Amino acid sequence: MSVPSVPRVGFVSLGCPKALVDSERILTQLRAEGYDIVADYDGADLVVVNTCGFIDSAVEESLDAIGEALAENGKVIVTGCLGAKRDVILDAHPAVLAVTGPHALDEVMGAVHDHLPKPHDPFSDLIPPAGIKLTPKHYAYLKISEGCDHKCSFCIIPSMRGGLDSRPAGEVLREAEKLVESGVKELLVISQDTSAYGVDRKYRTDFWGGRPVKTRITELARELSTLGAWVRMHYVYPYPHVDELVELMAEGKLLPYLDIPFQHASQSVLKAMRRPAAAENTLRRIERWREMVPDLTLRSTFIVGFPGETDADFEELMQWLEAAQLDRVGCFIYSPVEGATANELSGAVDPEVAEQRRERFMHLQENISANRLIAKVGCEMRVLVDEIGEEGTVLARSSADAPEIDGVVYVEGADNVAVGDWLDVRITDADIHDLWAEPWALRDPSAARWCWSDRRGSS
Structure with a gap:
């Protein structure tokens, strides 16, 4: 007896962190219902594109992504902010299967069900308690x-x-x-x-x-x-x-x-x-x-x-x-x-x-x-490790650095460090965007979230 194939969905997520959260919720629901999430167009039975429509360049990027998905796969469901401008999407790409607006989980899933029925055996027991995330684990x-x-x-x-x-x-x-x-x-x-x-x-x-x-x-x-x-x-x-x-x-x-x-x-x-x-x-x-x-x-x-x-x-x-x-x-x-x-x-x-x-x-x-x-050179602080470089240099962020939009702290000489670890450091150099640091034992653990010297008046 042949085993029925698992329906496969490709996914493209564009736009801001708010849209990223929408994508995470859709992916979590898809996985919970038993759909397989694939990383390429060729292996997908259909593709969902979560769009951005805030400024003209974002609209253009979204329309390009929809066009690419149509060319490579042929079956595309559109959601996200640009979905609020349904006519813009349909004028450019009349072949899309469905268009929904932003934070429209139920509508997206309904469109997926219409064009790719869900399998009989859901995978809800395989979903992490926090759902599927598109950010690093930490x-x-x-x-x-x-x-x-x-x-x-x-x-x-x-x-x-x-x-x-x-x-x-x-x-x-x-x-x-x-x-x-x-x-x-x-x-x-x-x-x-x-x-x-x-x-x-x-x-x-x-x-x-x-x-x-x-x-x-x-x-x-x-x-x-x-x-x-x-x-x-x-x-x-x-x-x-x-x-x-x-x-x-x-x-x-x-x-x-x-x-x-x-x-x-x-x-x-x-x-x-x-x-x-x-x-x-x-x-x-x-x-x-x-x-x-x-x-x-x-x-x-x-x-x-x-x-x-x-x-x-x-x-x-x-x-x-x-x-x-x-x-x-x-x-x-x-x-x-x-x-x-x-x-x-x-x-x-x-x-x-x-x-x-x-x-x-x-x-x-x-x-x-x-x-x-x-002014932060000489400061002691706690950082969060984001990445380990090829030569062992640690890329981390301090309390002053949000991911992707701010700078990083490059830490040299840190051993036995993994992504997601806390690391206590002393700042040794700086440029326009980033800081350099060395591993350091904080004199005052209560200063772990921020610059010790700024708060205590020493350097």
């Missing part, structure tokens, strides 16, 4: 909500992912607990608007471990800190209650790291962007945060060349950047996104002028970043 993204209620003029995320939809606190904490039990040592908290977590639920009380927990970011962060892993906060809007998160950092409960999308400093540009916050108030808050947590790392992103941005607006941004002394910064030239209200604004900035502004901005920030890294 860190994981923890998505706490979907969507966003902001109406930023340059952004179309709400139209693709909908309004804010926070997960119950107990559900998030149970997932985090499973991740840590599976060996995860760093939880990267993500959403479209982390600070707003729970607003849509009116901070409803949930339960975890038999005790009440409010669905609110401060309470969630405090509970996450009890799990024994690094907790890193991403996509944090500068609402007043962010001060409470900084207090938790001062207590050593969260990594001293904030990823805050400031976007600009000119009040007129921020108004055109429909973004909150006055530059002067933001600078005062940054100063206060650093008084509370001297080793706080601040990461942000900015847009230059926004419609109506004048020379004076840009100079105001440069002055703000000099005063803020941020650690990590990304800068993008504004580009129109189909469906964004900013497309209707007058005062388009000449592309050459916009590029010159970006170059000036990044030149200033590179000097700031380099100086802030050089």
Whole structure:
């Protein structure tokens, strides 16, 4: 008697960490239902492409990926943010089997079932308790909500992912607990608007471990800190209650790291962007945060060349950047996104002028970043090992370094070290982006999460 073949699904995941989490959930469900996940088009019975549609270059990349999957396999299901623009996909690739939007697990699985019926014997007993992860085993993204209620003029995320939809606190904490039990040592908290977590639920009380927990970011962060892993906060809007998160950092409960999308400093540009916050108030808050947590790392992103941005607006941004002394910064030239209200604004900035502004901005920030890294030479800190190089050099990250978007710490001379290990080091050198270090016994184990010298005043 012949054994029926296991249906095989290929998978392509594009876009941001939020989309990566969506991919992990789809893959976990596919595997639980008995589908085999394969790494190439030829071996797959169909292919699922999880797309990004935030900016034009992402749309192009997604359409190219769909086209490649169709050419190599012929049977393609499309999901993700670009799926919210169904007509765009079907105009370019009418042969796709189905199109769904973002965070649409049930719809994706329904489309898979329609075109590739699931096997009779599911593999649910073979799925890790924490589900299938596309990140290394020692860190994981923890998505706490979907969507966003902001109406930023340059952004179309709400139209693709909908309004804010926070997960119950107990559900998030149970997932985090499973991740840590599976060996995860760093939880990267993500959403479209982390600070707003729970607003849509009116901070409803949930339960975890038999005790009440409010669905609110401060309470969630405090509970996450009890799990024994690094907790890193991403996509944090500068609402007043962010001060409470900084207090938790001062207590050593969260990594001293904030990823805050400031976007600009000119009040007129921020108004055109429909973004909150006055530059002067933001600078005062940054100063206060650093008084509370001297080793706080601040990461942000900015847009230059926004419609109506004048020379004076840009100079105001440069002055703000000099005063803020941020650690990590990304800068993008504004580009129109189909469906964004900013497309209707007058005062388009000449592309050459916009590029010159970006170059000036990044030149200033590179000097700031380099100086802030050089100041860490002589510091003692604990790092998390990400990779072992060919010649034995260890690539690790400190509390100041999120994976893939920030720098690394190169450690030379470390023996018997494995990926996912903690390693105590002393910083010996620095450049614009990265640090170099040597293995070191910390004088004060309580400083294991951050720079010993910064906190104790010695070097």
